[in-house]
Amino acid sequence: MACRISELVIDCADPEGLAAFWSEVLDYVELEREDDGSIAIGPPDAGFGGPQPTLVLSPSSTPRTGKLRLHIDVNATDRDQDAELERLLALGAEPVDVGQTGAESWHVLADPEGNEFCLLRTRLKPL
Template sequence: MLDRDDDSVEIGPPDKRTTLLFLRNHDRKLQKLRLHIDVKATDRSQAEELERLLSLGATRVDIGQGEDVSWHTLADPEGNEFCLLSGRADP
């Protein structure tokens, strides 16, 4: 399930038992996040998901993770960091 409007995106399984709601915040990010999100695609490869996320406005971020890691560190358009993990998650 994916519900979207101009100021929010809600994602979760079709039964909506547990969802994540992301709300747009127009305030500038001032400090490190207290919550870290790891993303793992269910229906495509890590490379395909990386391409999709970058096309939606994510950017690559170097936080000292090195080049030999299996994940990609990204930031959303507001600068909030998250990681794209390798492999696929069970849907």
């Protein structure tokens, strides 16, 4: 028997803002709010435990230092990479230089709190 990733928890200064950003990026909806200010978002039809992991945006006042040791990769499902890049930038993502050569097939971006993620080239089928 094996495990499956069910949630990814992101510590952040503004759970509300980051939940709004990632909900738009992933077409997720709010699933739950905790008394501590955490907001869980996930797929609208499946919610927690479905084929895609939920994200939990957890409030933290601890500033991030250094490079993230884990990052999220995303793929467009209904448009090509260039169109998806434009959409992500319009949502508030920012390009990030982490030492790319310019020949990569992916784009490195940061969410509104500076968490790096990559937009990969391959278009995936929607779930």
